[in-house]
Amino acid sequence: MILGFLAAASLVWATSPALAGPPLKSLMRKWKAEITRVEPMLAGKEPYDEAELRGLLGALVADAREIQSGIAGRSAQALEIKSRFSQFEADASGALAALGARDAARSQFAHLRRECGACHDIFAN
Numbered sequence: 001m002i003l004g005f006l007a008a009a010s011l012v013w014a015t016s017p018a019l020a021g022p023p024l025k026s027l028m029r030k031w032k033a034e035i036t037r038v039e040p041m042l043a044g045k046e047p048y049d050e051a052e053l054r055g056l057l058g059a060l061v062a063d064a065r066e067i068q069s070g071i072a073g074r075s076a077q078a079l080e081i082k083s084r085f086s087q088f089e090a091d092a093s094g095a096l097a098a099l100g101a102r103d104a105a106r107s108q109f110a111h112l113r114r115e116c117g118a119c120h121d122i123f124a125n
Contacts, residue, residue: 027063034059035109042106050099057096064089084119091115 034056040046041053064085071082095108 024067027067031060031063039109042102042109044102048102048105050105053099053105054096057092057099060092061089061096064092080122084115088112088115 038053038056041048067085068082068089071078071085073079091108091112095105095112098104098108
């Protein structure tokens with residue numbers, strides 16, 4: 001699901017002149033690789049490493065802020081994308097707060113993935 005969100009966001013970013021900021025395609029590829037790397041940890045297939053998750057989520061929060069700040073347009077599409085990245089930032093921050101236990105972190109990551117899928121559903125062409 002997160003992969004769908006990443007693809008949709010990249011497509012919207014690349015096709016909208018109102019959006020300026022960090023190159024999303026490379027950023028989304030980085031997110032995909034990092035999230036793929038930690039999913040076995042959240043599933044209990046690898047040892048739980050809170051520090052690694054904290055680093056990943058901190059980077060997602062920072063990236064979402066950077067993306068939001070790079071959206072200069074005032075079109076409905078630009079505002080929608082900005083709002084979605086704002087929500088993504090809040091959700092990733094919530095996941096940071098839940099890192100004390102694997103079950104809580106897994107639940108928060110599942111929520112992030114669902115939100116990514118919802119964005120993909122909206123922006124898929």
